[in-house]
Amino acid sequence: MSDDKSVAAFAAPPVCDLQPYVPGKPLDELEREYGVTNAVKLASNENPLGPSARVLAAVTEAAAGLNRYPDGNGYYLKQKLASVHGVSQSAITLGNGSNDVLVLLAEAFLTAGSSAVYSQYAFVVYPLAVQATGAEAIVVPANPDSHEQPLGHDLDAMLAAIRDDTRLVFIANPNNPTGTWVEHAALYAFLRAVPADIVVVLDEAYCEYSGEGARTVSWLEEFPNLVITRTFSKIYGLAGLRVGYGLSSPAVADLLNRIRQPFNVNQLALVAAKAALDDAEHLDAATELNNSGMHQLQEGLATLPVKVLPSKGNFLLLDLRKPAADVNEKLMREGVIVRPVGNYGLPNHLRVSIGTAEENAAFLAALKRCL
Numbered sequence: 001m002s003d004d005k006s007v008a009a010f011a012a013p014p015v016c017d018l019q020p021y022v023p024g025k026p027l028d029e030l031e032r033e034y035g036v037t038n039a040v041k042l043a044s045n046e047n048p049l050g051p052s053a054r055v056l057a058a059v060t061e062a063a064a065g066l067n068r069y070p071d072g073n074g075y076y077l078k079q080k081l082a083s084v085h086g087v088s089q090s091a092i093t094l095g096n097g098s099n100d101v102l103v104l105l106a107e108a109f110l111t112a113g114s115s116a117v118y119s120q121y122a123f124v125v126y127p128l129a130v131q132a133t134g135a136e137a138i139v140v141p142a143n144p145d146s147h148e149q150p151l152g153h154d155l156d157a158m159l160a161a162i163r164d165d166t167r168l169v170f171i172a173n174p175n176n177p178t179g180t181w182v183e184h185a186a187l188y189a190f191l192r193a194v195p196a197d198i199v200v201v202l203d204e205a206y207c208e209y210s211g212e213g214a215r216t217v218s219w220l221e222e223f224p225n226l227v228i229t230r231t232f233s234k235i236y237g238l239a240g241l242r243v244g245y246g247l248s249s250p251a252v253a254d255l256l257n258r259i260r261q262p263f264n265v266n267q268l269a270l271v272a273a274k275a276a277l278d279d280a281e282h283l284d285a286a287t288e289l290n291n292s293g294m295h296q297l298q299e300g301l302a303t304l305p306v307k308v309l310p311s312k313g314n315f316l317l318l319d320l321r322k323p324a325a326d327v328n329e330k331l332m333r334e335g336v337i338v339r340p341v342g343n344y345g346l347p348n349h350l351r352v353s354i355g356t357a358e359e360n361a362a363f364l365a366a367l368k369r370c371l
C-alpha cells in the first residue's frame with residue numbers, strides 16, 4: 001500500500017510548489033485560541049455594516065427554493081448588471097467571487113509556455129492563479145518607498161516587462177494590500193500601448209469606495225482585450241456568499257463562460273447580488289462610514305510611530321518600521337485581528353481594514369499599547 005505522499009508526488013509540478021492562500025483569522029477562532037471575548041476583526045476588508053436589509057429579505061425568501069439548482073446563466077443578475085453598467089449581457093461573466101473570474105482568466109489564457117505580468121506586492125491571488133497553470137510569472141518591481149504611491153504599480157515598468165509570450169497582465173486598482181492606485185489617464189495610456197492580443201485584467205474590487213468605476217467600463221468598446229473584475233464581497237457586504245463578475249468583450253466572456261463550472265454562483269448569491277444593486281442607500285452609508293473611518297484612523301495613526309500608505313480602498317497599510325509579527329501577536333491577545341502581510345514580502349507592515357467608529361477606536365487604543 002502506498003501512502004499519500006507518493007500519490008502527491010504525481011501531482012502537476014506547478015501545483016506541488018503552490019503556497020496556500022492565508023485568510024484573515026476568523027473571530028471565533030481567535031476567541032477560542034486566546035480566550036478573549038468581543039474581539040474585533042479588521043483583517044479581511046469586509047463591510048462593517050453587514051449586508052443590506054433588502055438583501056437579507058431577498059435571501060430569506062429565496063431560501064425556500066434551495067432544492068432547485070441555481071440559474072446557471074444568472075439571467076436576472078446579468079440583466080441588472082447590464083443595465084447598471086450600460087453593457088450587453090454577453091459582456092458579463094459571473095463568478096464565485098471575483099477570485100473565480102481571476103482564476104478563469106488564468107486558465108483560459110495561460111499555458112506552460114506563456115507568461116503573465118503583475119506588480120510586486122499585487123494581490124496574492126494573481127501569483128496563485130498564474131503558478132497553477134505552469135505559466136511564468138513576471139513580477140515587476142513596485143514603486144520605491146519614496147514614491148507618492150509607495151509600493152504601488154509602476155505601469156511604465158510593467159509595459160516594458162511584457163514579452164512576446166505574455167498573455168495576461170494583472171492590475172489591481174486600487175491594489176490590495178498596499179491601497180495604492182494608478183490614475184485613469186496613466187491607465188488609459190497603458191491600455192493604448194499594450195499589444196491588442198494581450199489581455200489586461202483590471203481588478204476593481206474597491207472602485208465603489210471612490211466612485212470611479214464608470215470611467216473604465218466606458219473603455220471596454222475601445223479595448224476588446226480589457227477585462228474588468230468587480231466583486232460583491234467588499235462594499236456590498238456579501239463576502240460570505242461569494243459572488244463577483246467580469247466585464248469584457250463578448251468574445252472573452254464567451255471563453256470564460258465555457259470553462260466555468262455550470263453552477264459556479266449559487267442561487268442565494270444571485271438573488272442577494274441583484275438586491276444589493278437595488279439598494280443605493282446602503283452603498284452610500286457604507287461609503288460614508290468608510291470615509292469617516294479612514295479619517296479617524298489616519299488622524300489616530302498620525303500620533304503613532306508608523307508610516308501610513310495612501311489608500312483608495314477600505315483598508316490602510318501601515319509600515320511599523322520594525323518586524324510586525326510581534327505587534328500582530330500582541331494585538332491578537334488584545335482581541336484585535338488585523339492582517340500581517342509577511343507573505344507579500346512585507347514583514348514590517350500590517351494591513352488594517354476600516355471598521356465602525358468603535359472598532360477603529362479599539363484598534364487605535366490597542367495598537368498604541370502594543371507598539
Ligand SMILES: *Cc1c(COP(=O)(O)O)cnc(C)c1O
Nearest residue numbers: 097098099123176205231233244
Ligand atoms: C478582495 C479582493 C478581491 C475579491 O475577492 P472575492 O471575494 O473573491 O470577490 C479581488 N481583488 C482584490 C484586489 C481584492 O482585494
